[in-house]
Amino acid sequence: MNPDMTEPVSSPLVSSTFTLDGDEIPYAPGQTVIQAALAAGKYIPHLCYHPEFKPHGSCKLCTVKVNGRPASSCTTAAQDGLNVESETPDIKDKRRTLVQMLLVEGNHFCPSCEKSGNCMLQGLAYDLGVMSPHFPQIFPTRPVDASHPDTLLDFNRCILCELCVRASSEVDHKGVFALSGRGITKHLIVNSESGRLGDTDFAATDKAAEVCPVGVILKKRVGFAVPIGERKYDPVPISVQTVSHTHKKETV
Amino acid sequence: MPVNANSDQVLPALLARHRHNPTRLVQILREAQEALGWLSPQTLGIIAAGIDLPLARVTGVAGFYSFFHTEPRGRYRVLWSDNITDRMLGNQDLMQEMCKSLWLEAGHLSEDGLVSVDTTSCTGMCDQGPAILVNYRAITRMTSQRVAEVCELIRTETPVEQWPADFFNIDNNIQRADILLRSSLPPGDALRAAIARKPGAQSTLDEIKRSNLRGRGGAGFTTGLKWEACRNATGSGATPARYIVCNADEGEPGTFKDRVLLTEQADLVFEGMTVAGYVVGAHKGLIYLRGEYRYLLDHLESVLARRRAEGLLGHNILQQPGFDFDIEIHLGAGAYICGEESALIESLEGKRGVPRNRPPFPVTNGYLDQPTTVNNVETLAAAALIAKHGGDWFRQIGTEKSAGTKILSISGDCARPGIYEYPFGVSIAQVLEDCGATNVQAVQVSGPSGVCVAADDFKRRIGFEDLATAGAFMIFGDKRDMFEVARNFAHFFAHESCGFCTPCRVGTTLLKNCMDKIHAGHGSEYDINEIFKINHLLQAASHCGLGHSACNPMFDTLQKFRPAYERRLKSLAFEPAFSLDDALAQARQMTGRDDAGAHLATSE
Numbered sequence: 111m112n113p114d115m116t117e118p119v120s121s122p123l124v125s126s127t128f129t130l131d132g133d134e135i136p137y138a139p140g141q142t143v144i145q146a147a148l149a150a151g152k153y154i155p156h157l158c159y160h161p162e163f164k165p166h167g168s169c170k171l172c173t174v175k176v177n178g179r180p181a182s183s184c185t186t187a188a189q190d191g192l193n194v195e196s197e198t199p200d201i202k203d204k205r206r207t208l209v210q211m212l213l214v215e216g217n218h219f220c221p222s223c224e225k226s227g228n229c230m231l232q233g234l235a236y237d238l239g240v241m242s243p244h245f246p247q248i249f250p251t252r253p254v255d256a257s258h259p260d261t262l263l264d265f266n267r268c269i270l271c272e273l274c275v276r277a278s279s280e281v282d283h284k285g286v287f288a289l290s291g292r293g294i295t296k297h298l299i300v301n302s303e304s305g306r307l308g309d310t311d312f313a314a315t316d317k318a319a320e321v322c323p324v325g326v327i328l329k330k331r332v333g334f335a336v337p338i339g340e341r342k343y344d345p346v347p348i349s350v351q352t353v354s355h356t357h358k359k360e361t362v
Numbered sequence: 363m364p365v366n367a368n369s370d371q372v373l374p375a376l377l378a379r380h381r382h383n384p385t386r387l388v389q390i391l392r393e394a395q396e397a398l399g400w401l402s403p404q405t406l407g408i409i410a411a412g413i414d415l416p417l418a419r420v421t422g423v424a425g426f427y428s429f430f431h432t433e434p435r436g437r438y439r440v441l442w443s444d445n446i447t448d449r450m451l452g453n454q455d456l457m458q459e460m461c462k463s464l465w466l467e468a469g470h471l472s473e474d475g476l477v478s479v480d481t482t483s484c485t486g487m488c489d490q491g492p493a494i495l496v497n498y499r500a501i502t503r504m505t506s507q508r509v510a511e512v513c514e515l516i517r518t519e520t521p522v523e524q525w526p527a528d529f530f531n532i533d534n535n536i537q538r539a540d541i542l543l544r545s546s547l548p549p550g551d552a553l554r555a556a557i558a559r560k561p562g563a564q565s566t567l568d569e570i571k572r573s574n575l576r577g578r579g580g581a582g583f584t585t586g587l588k589w590e591a592c593r594n595a596t597g598s599g600a601t602p603a604r605y606i607v608c609n610a611d612e613g614e615p616g617t618f619k620d621r622v623l624l625t626e627q628a629d630l631v632f633e634g635m636t637v638a639g640y641v642v643g644a645h646k647g648l649i650y651l652r653g654e655y656r657y658l659l660d661h662l663e664s665v666l667a668r669r670r671a672e673g674l675l676g677h678n679i680l681q682q683p684g685f686d687f688d689i690e691i692h693l694g695a696g697a698y699i700c701g702e703e704s705a706l707i708e709s710l711e712g713k714r715g716v717p718r719n720r721p722p723f724p725v726t727n728g729y730l731d732q733p734t735t736v737n738n739v740e741t742l743a744a745a746a747l748i749a750k751h752g753g754d755w756f757r758q759i760g761t762e763k764s765a766g767t768k769i770l771s772i773s774g775d776c777a778r779p780g781i782y783e784y785p786f787g788v789s790i791a792q793v794l795e796d797c798g799a800t801n802v803q804a805v806q807v808s809g810p811s812g813v814c815v816a817a818d819d820f821k822r823r824i825g826f827e828d829l830a831t832a833g834a835f836m837i838f839g840d841k842r843d844m845f846e847v848a849r850n851f852a853h854f855f856a857h858e859s860c861g862f863c864t865p866c867r868v869g870t871t872l873l874k875n876c877m878d879k880i881h882a883g884h885g886s887e888y889d890i891n892e893i894f895k896i897n898h899l900l901q902a903a904s905h906c907g908l909g910h911s912a913c914n915p916m917f918d919t920l921q922k923f924r925p926a927y928e929r930r931l932k933s934l935a936f937e938p939a940f941s942l943d944d945a946l947a948q949a950r951q952m953t954g955r956d957d958a959g960a961h962l963a964t965s966e
Contacts, residue, residue: 167719168863170903180902185719207899211868245872246939270861285416289714290425292697294871296861299425301418303403 128192137188144172144183147196153349154196155205155234157212157323158271159184163280169212169271171205171234206238213243215294217252217266224333225325227341231269232324233348252297257308260330267325268298274327278318286312298326369405372397377412384413385730387712391424392653392693400431426714426860428482428696429498429653438477438516443493445484445615446850447773447836453492456509457481463513477516483698483854484615485654488773488836489535489780497522498656501529530657534622535780538796540767541759542627542743543783549629550674552749556637557682563641567593570641570745572753574765579609579701579738580808580832581907585745588735591725593642595733604644605734606635607724608742611652611706613698614809615854616834619769620739622781624651624658627743628665632689634742636674637749639687642735647689650706653696662691698858702906703736704728705860716862717906740769740833760786764825772797774837782835784824791820793835801840804922809834810851811911814844814918844919845926849877851915859908866909869896873913879939880930886937890920890927 127134130147137146142165144154158169167185174183175195183194195201212231220226234240252265270289275298278286286307290299302309312318319327338344343351376393380386390409395401401424410420424430431439442448442457457468461479466472469480487493490502496512499522508529515525536543559565571586597603608631612620623631635647651658666689669675679685692710694700700709704718707729728734737745744766748756757765764786770793773779777798784793794802805815807824808831815822815829822828838847856874861867873896876889897913904910920927943962950960 165719167905170864170905173903204899204903207895208864208903211864211872214872215868246875248868248871269864270867285419288416288418288422290418290422291861292426292428292714293856293859293861294867296867299418299421301416303407303417 126188126190128188128190128194130194131197135188135194141188142184143174143176143181143186143188143192143194146188147183147194148353151353152196153353154183155238155349156184157230157234157269158273160273160276160321163273163276166272166276169208169269171208173204173208174201202238205234206240207244209235209238209240210242210244212269213240214245214247215250216268217249223267223325224328225267227336227338227344229267229325229343230323230348231267233343236343237347237349248294250294255300255307256330257306258310258312258330259308260314261307261312261319262328262330263298263300263307264326264328265298269324270296270298271323273321273323274298274318277321278312278316281317284311284316284318286310286316286318369394369398369402369408373405373408373412377409380413382413383712384415385710385712387413387415387420387423388427388695388709389692389712391420391427391430392695395430399437400434403432406432423712423714426697427653427694428857430695434471434475436471436475436477437519438522439495439497440477440479440512440516441482441485441495442479443483443485443487443491443495444481444850444853445488445491446847447488447616448484448491448493449846449850450774450842451491453504456492456504456506459506460509460513463510464516476519482654482696483613483857484617486612486618486621486652487532488616488618488771490533491773495654496525498653499530500532500654500657502532532621532625532657533780534625536622536626536783537772537778537780538782538784540783540785541747542623542630542740542767542769543781545627545630545743545747547630547633547747547750549633549669549672550680552633552637552746553640553674553680556640556749557680557685563593563643566637566749567641569753570748573748573756574753574763575741575744575748575756576764576826577738578740578744578768578832580614580811580830582826582830585737585741588725588737589638589641591723592644592733592735595726597732599731601730603646603730603732604642605729605732606638606642606644606647607703607706607710607729607734607736608635608647608649608739609701609703609706609736610655610739611650611694611698611701612655612739613652613701613858614811614832614834615851616771616773616806616809616836617832618771618773619781619833621655621658623739623743623769624655624662628662629669630743630746631739632665632669633674634737634744634746634749635689636679636687637746638735638737638742640679640685642733644735645686645688647687648710648729649689649691650700650710651691651693652700653694656693659691659693666691697860698854699860699906699908702908705906706736707734714860716860717908738832761823761825761827763827768824768831769833770824770831770835771833772835772837775799775802775839775842776837786825787823789821789823790815790829793824794820794837797837799837799839802837803840803842804838804844804847806834806836806838806847806915808832809836810854810915811907812914814847814915814922816922843926844923845877845880845930848915848919849881852877852912855908855912859912863903863905863909865899865903866905866912869900869904869909870912872896873916875939877916879937880927882941883930883932884937884939884941885927885931887931888937890931893917893920 156172158166165184167182172183255263275287410417492504556566575585576582700715705715709715724734856870859870
């Protein structure tokens with residue numbers, strides 16, 4: 111399953127609703143605002159949220175206003191009568207700033223990146239109308255790790271969403287990935303004394319190998335098999351695609 | 363830091379003492395480092411295997427805390443407290459002197475591997491700075507002469523334990539005492555009063571509620587309501603329990619009142635915790651003591667031991683069947699964020715100190731997912747007095763909305779810095795008069811995350827209805843540069859951001875860089891607007907209070923002291939942060955040249 115797909119959610123048991131930008135959104139007990147919104151065909155931008163994992167709430171792209179107060183829609187439980195605002199100029203502007211922050215924090219060179227066109231960060235940047243990184247680049251030093259026979263790690267693109275950390279721990283039961291450092295020096299590490307992926311029990315078939323929303327965890331020997339311009343988010347914006355995919359799965 | 367100890371000898375016993383329990387990881391790492399000097403990959407590997415966690419997880423925890431070293435830092439690790447008050451007392455020049463004398467560069471290990479010198483966030487010695495930590499032991503009032511003495515002791519490789527004892531003297535500096543600091547309550551009296559109050563623990567809870575005691579850590583939540591919510595919550599899982607946590611992670615720059623309370627009134631604090639345990643129905647209390655106060659550990663342990671011997675801790679306290687309560691001390695390791703209660707709980711559980719998503723709140727799902735009351739040191743001391751004297755007694759002190767007293771940690775430009783305990787409602791002007799401060803430009807109340815109060819607002823009062831504070835009170839005379847104050851705080855937040863959420867992780871560094879750009883003379887109106895823009899985002903989208911308040915110092919000083927910024931700005935609408943000449947600095951350093959030919963002709 112790709113990271114941006116959303117689990118279909120069965121029809122709500124009770125007819126509870128909240129409003130999202132004026133539209134009534136039904137929800138099932140236990141759903142969060144973003145889950146209910148996606149299930150109802152309304153897109154809220156997100157990067158660290160993944161339907162198969164517990165909400166994380168770190169990227170803050172899914173920030174909305176709930177009854178006038180800012181909140182992460184992935185960690186806010188849906189409740190009857192909530193007034194949620196998402197597509198306001200102010201919130202969209204904040205999301206653009208967050209994407210710009212992620213772009214200057216790492217080293218993102220889209221034209222030479224194998225993930226270009228399949229990258230959620232890039233897809234979101236286009237969709238939100240991010241025309242430049244805006245802030246001065248931070249240019250961190252992040253060496254790549256090519257030690258594993260099947261998988262390449264390019265930490266330059268890491269946005270610290272922890273999806274690989276969560277997948278490796280919760281699904282693969284391996285704990286291959288973890289975070290170290292603090293603040294702007296926070297970084298992804300792997301579980302070996304040498305610090306190299308090749309010395310861990312990571313396998314290309316792991317769940318952790320497929321959840322990266324950006325271009326950190328890459329399959330070796332697959333390079334530009336699909337031309338840029340014909341990739342996932344090239345023809346249809348990420349917002350439309352995520353929602354239509356969810357909708358398609360629901361109607362099947 | 364002895365480095366001759368062998369990890370094979372030290373670690374098995376250490377791990378066994380902590381019962382191979384992964385929730386004790388932070389304490390295991392601290393003790394391992396104290397014994398071995400640093401945390402080598404080999405040491406981390408043995409620890410990871412010993413507590414059955416992936417090595418990467420253990421490395422990640424070690425990498426989170428400033429005081430844990432996964433690279434050698436030398437047998438002598440000197441850290442200069444770098445709060446603005448230390449800077450005002452000349453710490454930067456003294457640190458340069460030290461680096462020069464030891465032939466090293468700040469932030470790097472000396473070539474012989476003997477010593478490293480670096481800065482650290484405020485160590486809570488602001489009334490007696492400039493302060494340093496040598497192998498995590500505090501030395502205050504640094505002077506040129508003391509720098510020379512320290513360098514000599516390092517060069518001769520004298521063990522820190524053999525350094526002159528007076529180096530390590532720390533003053534309490536109590537300038538004004540009130541109910542807390544003047545208390546002579548005999549140990550056990552508050553507990554006896556609580557037990558005597560019929561029909562039971564609820565009666566003491568009622569007194570706490572009646573007292574209108576509110577949290578002294580800054581947020582000001584009503585203590586009685588917190589205790590009640592915890593008391594009403596039920597534990598879950600295999601070992602249901604409730605916990606009392608004392609937040610002694612006094613990291614807010616400019617705050618040092620908990621250090622003095624724990625030194626002078628440790629019994630009162632422990633008594634407050636035990637009363638809380640009695641009221642809430644908890645059998646275990648934990649103190650999270652900031653790593654900078656490591657030197658207090660022996661003193662606090664001895665007070666705990668005495669209280670156990672006196673029957674004030676342990677089983678059937680004061681012969682009350684079933685009243686079991688004991689207290690354990692955990693040490694932090696250099697992470698301001700652990701003062702946030704849910705990050706503190708994560709750290710107590712041996713993890714990276716990252717604030718949790720809330721709800722649920724600690725009162726229902728705290729330490730080990732059990733109902734947990736987290737209170738500030740000062741709150742707990744006050745609670746002990748309320749248990750003894752009753753809520754009405756307490757309520758008549760202070761103001762209507764702010765009952766009791768508040769301990770202020772006063773530092774900066776004044777004749778008598780130190781500890782001042784006032785009934786709530788005291789005005790800033792009164793405090794300034796009492797501590798001998800004249801020609802004051804501004805006071806930073808409650809630290810960098812608090813408020814900068816300018817002279818025309820000195821009639822404002824300390825209290826929840828006006829200026830709520832965790833206790834810091836830093837005074838800036840009229841010669842001080844308020845831009846430099848804000849820049850120091852910007853560096854602090856960038857260093858202390860936990861890095862969990864995007865806006866705070868990246869935003870605090872962008873702010874820091876922006877302030878440095880203005881400082882370097884490359885700023886423009888554009889950069890001021892950027893600060894406002896980042897402030898807007900941090901306030902709205904950050905995960906916790908650190909991010910919400912990280913821009914306060916810039917925002918406040920821009921509102922009140924804008925000329926301090928403007929005189930640094932170039933008049934252009936935009937100035938690049940990049941300077942061609944600066945880009946050659948590394949080449950100049952490598953070639954040892956600094957003559958005119960090694961510089962580009964600048965356009966000045």
